[in-house]
Amino acid sequence: MKSLPIAAGILLLCMGCAESISQQGTTTETAAAAGTVTAPDTAQSVDPQMDRFVGDLLAKMTLDEKIGQLNLVAVGFDVTGPVVSQNVDENIRKGNVGGVFNTFTPIAARKLQELAVTGTRLQIPLLFGYDVIHGHRTIFPIPLGLSATWDMGLIEKSARIAAEEASADGLNWVFSPMVDIARDPRWGRIAEGAGEDTWYGSQVARAMVRGYQGEDLTKENTVMACVKHFALYGAAEAGRDYNTVDMSLLRMYQEFLPPYKAAIDAGAASVMTAFNEINGVPASANRWLLTELLREKWGFDGLVVTDYTAINELVPHGLGTEAEVGALALKAGADMDMVGEVFLKHLAQAVKSGAVSEAEIDQACRRVLEAKYKLGLFQDPYRYVDEQRAKETIMKQEYIEAARDIARESMVLLKNEKQTLPLKRSGTIALIGPLATSQRDMIGNWSGAGDWKLAVSVEQGIKQVAGNSVKVIYAKGANITDDKQMIERLNAHGGELQIDTRSSEQMIAEAVKVARGADVIVAVVGESQGMTGEAASRADITLPGQQQELLKALKKTGKPLVLVLMNGRPLALKWEDENADAILETWFGGTQAGNAIADMLFGVYNPSGKLTATFPVEVGQVPIYYSYKNTGRPFGGEQLDKYKSRYLDVPNEPLYPFGYGLSYTTFSYSQPQLSQHTMLPSETLEVSVEVRNTGNYDGEEVVQLYIQDLVGTVTRPVKELKNFQNISLKKGERKTVTFPITIDDLKFYNRDLEYVYEPGDFKVYIGTNSRDVQEAAFTLRENQ
Numbered sequence: 001m002k003s004l005p006i007a008a009g010i011l012l013l014c015m016g017c018a019e020s021i022s023q024q025g026t027t028t029e030t031a032a033a034a035g036t037v038t039a040p041d042t043a044q045s046v047d048p049q050m051d052r053f054v055g056d057l058l059a060k061m062t063l064d065e066k067i068g069q070l071n072l073v074a075v076g077f078d079v080t081g082p083v084v085s086q087n088v089d090e091n092i093r094k095g096n097v098g099g100v101f102n103t104f105t106p107i108a109a110r111k112l113q114e115l116a117v118t119g120t121r122l123q124i125p126l127l128f129g130y131d132v133i134h135g136h137r138t139i140f141p142i143p144l145g146l147s148a149t150w151d152m153g154l155i156e157k158s159a160r161i162a163a164e165e166a167s168a169d170g171l172n173w174v175f176s177p178m179v180d181i182a183r184d185p186r187w188g189r190i191a192e193g194a195g196e197d198t199w200y201g202s203q204v205a206r207a208m209v210r211g212y213q214g215e216d217l218t219k220e221n222t223v224m225a226c227v228k229h230f231a232l233y234g235a236a237e238a239g240r241d242y243n244t245v246d247m248s249l250l251r252m253y254q255e256f257l258p259p260y261k262a263a264i265d266a267g268a269a270s271v272m273t274a275f276n277e278i279n280g281v282p283a284s285a286n287r288w289l290l291t292e293l294l295r296e297k298w299g300f301d302g303l304v305v306t307d308y309t310a311i312n313e314l315v316p317h318g319l320g321t322e323a324e325v326g327a328l329a330l331k332a333g334a335d336m337d338m339v340g341e342v343f344l345k346h347l348a349q350a351v352k353s354g355a356v357s358e359a360e361i362d363q364a365c366r367r368v369l370e371a372k373y374k375l376g377l378f379q380d381p382y383r384y385v386d387e388q389r390a391k392e393t394i395m396k397q398e399y400i401e402a403a404r405d406i407a408r409e410s411m412v413l414l415k416n417e418k419q420t421l422p423l424k425r426s427g428t429i430a431l432i433g434p435l436a437t438s439q440r441d442m443i444g445n446w447s448g449a450g451d452w453k454l455a456v457s458v459e460q461g462i463k464q465v466a467g468n469s470v471k472v473i474y475a476k477g478a479n480i481t482d483d484k485q486m487i488e489r490l491n492a493h494g495g496e497l498q499i500d501t502r503s504s505e506q507m508i509a510e511a512v513k514v515a516r517g518a519d520v521i522v523a524v525v526g527e528s529q530g531m532t533g534e535a536a537s538r539a540d541i542t543l544p545g546q547q548q549e550l551l552k553a554l555k556k557t558g559k560p561l562v563l564v565l566m567n568g569r570p571l572a573l574k575w576e577d578e579n580a581d582a583i584l585e586t587w588f589g590g591t592q593a594g595n596a597i598a599d600m601l602f603g604v605y606n607p608s609g610k611l612t613a614t615f616p617v618e619v620g621q622v623p624i625y626y627s628y629k630n631t632g633r634p635f636g637g638e639q640l641d642k643y644k645s646r647y648l649d650v651p652n653e654p655l656y657p658f659g660y661g662l663s664y665t666t667f668s669y670s671q672p673q674l675s676q677h678t679m680l681p682s683e684t685l686e687v688s689v690e691v692r693n694t695g696n697y698d699g700e701e702v703v704q705l706y707i708q709d710l711v712g713t714v715t716r717p718v719k720e721l722k723n724f725q726n727i728s729l730k731k732g733e734r735k736t737v738t739f740p741i742t743i744d745d746l747k748f749y750n751r752d753l754e755y756v757y758e759p760g761d762f763k764v765y766i767g768t769n770s771r772d773v774q775e776a777a778f779t780l781r782e783n784q
């Protein structure tokens with residue numbers, strides 16, 4: 001049982017003021033009596049009890065106490081656990097803190113919560129946030145990999161498990177999901193999202209929010225989600241992190257904003273601002289974005305927190321002094337200031353000078369308090385600090401098994417010539433490459449609470465799955481990179497890169513020798529986990545260091561060459577695609593990655609993942625995505641026709657398109673059949689296709705449906721994903737897959753930013769990826 005310093009979570013006794021507040025709604029004082037509270041934002045608040053409760057509380061608060069609630073502080077860690085700095089303790093006691101992040105474990109969180117609840121005048125509990133990005137303690141594949149499962153049930157499950165663990169570990173707020181659409185693989189944070197597609201990204205956004213928040217945020221095993229980074233962070237120019245974004249409203253509405261909106265419609269209770277500017281105004285000071293669009297148009301009634309020191313960064317953005325930008329951010333609609341303490345330092349003075357009104361501070365404070373109310377923290381501030389629950393929940397067997405399963409589902413088979421895979425459980429495997437024995441890289445970037453020492457490496461996984469039936473001989477062959485500066489930078493941030501000081505020639509020679517003595521080469525190559533994620537943009541997206549040289553030398557041995565790739569972004573893999581016999585994309589697969597990879601290699605599991613971000617041939621093609629526009633001079637392969645939209649030196653087509661992924665078996669698709677060739681807006685049209693398993697294994701396939709609107713008042717993409725279905729087919733089996741098409745699948749934003757349909761001709765494409773499709777056509781007519 002939890003020991004509660006306050007009676008059963010109902011009454012918070014206000015020390016020194018003899019007033020009491022209950023989350024159930026009975027109060028001894030009204031907000032009006034205190035005279036300082038603005039009218040509650042009833043238009044947005046749906047819970048009158050919460051309005052009353054928060055209104056009453058606000059009425060009791062001094063200006064300083066209100067400003068204190070807007071302050072979110074980070075509490076650091078050392079290697080043995082949480083370190084609570086004196087400064088934070090003192091600030092909490094002074095009522096200068098609304099929430100903390102980077103503190104977890106029930107003991108550490110309880111300690112801080114006690115300071116807030118017993119040490120401050122109004123006993124307002126703290127929020128406890130953390131970057132729970134792809135699992136909390138049990139780590140799942142990085143989000144880009146998770147999205148490659150094309151399985152909303154599994155994606156939701158990963159978020160649910162993360163919420164179970166995080167909420168048992170002292171946390172009530174996760175800074176996830178990141179729903180930024182990303183089409184430039186140079187941007188390191190492409191690893192943290194669901195890839196390039198608007199419709200698909202919106203499905204993932206909803207699934208994640210459902211997983212974190214469940215049906216009832218007050219439950220002890222649910223946490224508040226935080227949709228980030230609002231907005232357009234993934235569209236940074238040149239793929240360089242934090243860089244400028246300049247984009248038409250039409251494009252924003254059509255392609256970049258829907259996933260944020262989807263997450264909010266799914267009930268996400270908080271939103272994080274982005275670092276970037278949007279059309280000249282940084283997101284964290286952008287009133288159009290944070291108030292007019294988010295609150296007034298979309299009706300968001302939750303909490304807006306800035307990104308890390310994003311208010312301070314408005315100074316170098318060029319918006320004014322620290323005091324000035326603090327006022328700007330608050331007035332724009334930012335409620336909580338992450339780490340920068342600009343609100344804390346400057347808002348009281350800003351009220352005095354008239355730069356901001358107390359009503360504006362009340363509004364921000366109300367949202368912080370409402371978030372706490374929604375989490376049930378006023379009922380029981382210790383709801384998330386139950387040591388027993390932590391012991392029973394964290395990394396339990398069921399979660400470890402889920403991690404293995406989800407990792408398998410996330411892997412994408414990019415190539416498999418001559419059925420090189422699956423491997424036989426006999427003979428000798430040359431296991432080569434800098435990532436073959438790595439445990440640290442398995443859990444990827446942004447896995448702060450994950451213990452990489454518990455992660456399974458590829459070498460360990462192969463041994464566990466194949467046992468003594470195969471002989472494994474290992475050689476490193478190359479370092480991930482030989483760039484000393486990069487190694488230093490990565491290791492300064494937990495990279496754990498083990499650098500072999502032998503020359504590249506020596507390492508390659510050793511690997512070739514090992515390969516010669518084997519039946520097959522499994523080369524585990526790619527990026528180190530720290531090469532993607534925040535502040536990890538790369539201009540060269542080929543395999544780093546000497547890894548390609550290593551592969552070239554291995555290729556010369558004539559042995560079958562299997563690549564196991566680990567990376568957090570699409571890479572440019574032209575040579576690898578032309579020369580390897582098989583390529584398995586495994587991302588950074590999480591706690592169970594090594595076991596999952598071995599399951600795939602030996603055919604315990606048949607790959608079914610599909611890419612959610614296009615892999616280019618060359619970095620010069622980026623940004624590259626399947627849902628491009630035709631242009632007035634589309635290139636159709638006419639080699640001698642110069643004046644077409646094309647490159648002289650590289651193809652327009654990617655290496656691996658969106659939606660791509662092979663299986664150990666093969667599938668054939670019939671021509672799609674439409675239930676009717678004309679459709680009224682009120683009608684549902686059906687399109688069916690027969691899919692047959694034509695190969696030698698049972699398998700799973702993601703059947704994808706794309707639509708093209710041939711004529712519009714604004715130009716429309718050549719294809720847009722609108723639906724998909726996962727099917728399992730036994731060897732030789734066939735199934736008819738039917739998709740409904742409704743008017744919602746045909747809508748888009750017009751020039752006036754209205755979400756409309758326009759009668760006319762459409763094409764529907766069905767296939768195994770966005771490139772290899774079969775088509776049918778229909779006409780949308782207006783209702784009579």
Ligand code: BGC
Nearest residue numbers: 131175228229272307308534
């Ligand atoms: C990142 C956010 C993250 C925050 C808190 C920032 O640097 O952009 O995604 O949630 O830090 O750690």
